[in-house]
Amino acid sequence: MLTLDEVNAKYFDVLKELGNIGAGNATTAIANMLNLRIDMKVPTVAFLPVEELGTAIGAEDDIIVGIMLGVEMDIEGSMMFLLDMNSAHKIVNRLMMRDESYAEPFDEMDLSAIKEVGNIIAGSYLSALSSMTNLAISPTVPFVAVDMAAAILSVPAVQFGVFGDHALMIETKFSDDLGISGHFILMPEEGSYEKILASLGLSI
Amino acid sequence: MSQMIKVGMADLNICKAPDALTTIGLGSCIGIALYDPTTKISGLAHIMLPDSTQIRNNSNGAKFADTGIQMLLDDMIKAGANKSKIVAKIAGGAKMFEMSGGSASTINVGQRNAEASKQKLKELGIKLLAEDTGLNYGRTVELYSETGEYHIKSVGKDLKIL
Numbered sequence: 040m041l042t043l044d045e046v047n048a049k050y051f052d053v054l055k056e057l058g059n060i061g062a063g064n065a066t067t068a069i070a071n072m073l074n075l076r077i078d079m080k081v082p083t084v085a086f087l088p089v090e091e092l093g094t095a096i097g098a099e100d101d102i103i104v105g106i107m108l109g110v111e112m113d114i115e116g117s118m119m120f121l122l123d124m125n126s127a128h129k130i131v132n133r134l135m136m137r138d139e140s141y142a143e144p145f146d147e148m149d150l151s152a153i154k155e156v157g158n159i160i161a162g163s164y165l166s167a168l169s170s171m172t173n174l175a176i177s178p179t180v181p182f183v184a185v186d187m188a189a190a191i192l193s194v195p196a197v198q199f200g201v202f203g204d205h206a207l208m209i210e211t212k213f214s215d216d217l218g219i220s221g222h223f224i225l226m227p228e229e230g231s232y233e234k235i236l237a238s239l240g241l242s243i
Numbered sequence: 244m245s246q247m248i249k250v251g252m253a254d255l256n257i258c259k260a261p262d263a264l265t266t267i268g269l270g271s272c273i274g275i276a277l278y279d280p281t282t283k284i285s286g287l288a289h290i291m292l293p294d295s296t297q298i299r300n301n302s303n304g305a306k307f308a309d310t311g312i313q314m315l316l317d318d319m320i321k322a323g324a325n326k327s328k329i330v331a332k333i334a335g336g337a338k339m340f341e342m343s344g345g346s347a348s349t350i351n352v353g354q355r356n357a358e359a360s361k362q363k364l365k366e367l368g369i370k371l372l373a374e375d376t377g378l379n380y381g382r383t384v385e386l387y388s389e390t391g392e393y394h395i396k397s398v399g400k401d402l403k404i405l
Contacts, residue, residue: 089252089253089291090251090252090253090254092252093251093252093267093268099267099268100267100268100383102398105339105340107340107342109342117342144399179342182340182341182342183340184339184340184379185398186268186270186339186380186381186398187267187268187381187383187398188268189252189267189268189269189270189381190268190269190270190337190339190380190381190382191268191270191339191381192268192270193252193268193269193270193271193272193291193339193381194270194271194339194340196252196291197270197271197272197291197292197349197352198349200253200291200292200306201292201298201300201349202300203300204300204303
């Protein structure tokens with residue numbers, strides 16, 4: 040059996056394509072939710088040593104928003120959607136119909152709006168994955184954290200670190216009037232990659 | 244001029260006075276600070292997982308509490324520290340997301356990292372002077388070799404000195 044690192048390396052293009060389609064679907068969902076026209080740039084996919092995850096989207100001590108959900112049913116694992124503070128504020132302000140420049144710390148209502156964003160994004164991402172693979176995939180309730188990038192990214196780093204030394208990360212940049220960008224990290228359990236690839240007719 | 248030396252994730256380093264060691268944004272990981280007040284030789288390890296024997300992929304010893312603490316201690320002794328004088332302070336081990344699920348190997352990993360670190364220190368006969376572990380927020384730590392002070396910084400919280 041291949042290690043997770045070997046699977047990632049061998050099927051990089053396939054996983055990248057899955058990521059693209061998932062992220063594309065998720066972008067449409069955000070656009071609908073915010074009632075904006077959003078063009079998604081081709082996402083970049085990085086295959087990073089876990090030790091570098093902490094600095095993958097900016098400085099280690101930049102404060103970011105992380106939304107984490109479990110993934111259940113045919114495949115298991117978790118996924119994370121990351122937003123820089125600027126993007127998070129823009130989305131929340133839009134949803135709360137506030138002035139664009141409002142940047143006070145998030146309150147409970149704001150955090151639940153962010154969770155809902157995470158729900159919608161993850162749901163659409165996973166439903167794309169599900170319809171491509173014919174696997175039943177469902178997200179759990181989302182959890183949100185606002186903290187230093189390195190602390191939030193230590194969660195996927197640990198998750199990947201158990202099985203290998205590398206993590207697969209998809210950066211999605213949206214070009215729109217708001218200038219929002221986000222990152223996805225899909226963290227499958229060992230064995231789930233095989234199921235995904237097998238469902239596409241690829242054997243490991 | 245004293246230097247602030249950065250320690251990355253799954254990494255460790257030592258320094259001598261007047262330098263200091265830092266690691267930024269500990270989540271569920273633990274920053275293990277070892278300090279010999281007689282020589283001021285200091286060491287900091289940033290471990291991610293509790294136990295190298297439970298993981299197939301364990302080539303980097305600095306990733307685990309059991310092997311990381313041993314390596315850090317060895318490096319400090321090599322640099323001239325007195326083993327019997329070395330004391331420890333630990334920080335980190337948070338639960339960043341209140342997820343109940345997740346894989347068996349990462350459930351409550353922060354708490355398990357803290358427990359494994361304490362267990363290893365006990366095994367090695369190193370006294371744990373203070374700890375700031377658990378809860379749900381990230382921590383940046385700095386170990387000052389002049390004083391042995393261990394500074395903990397978190398978002399929206401006052402500086403904590405162990």
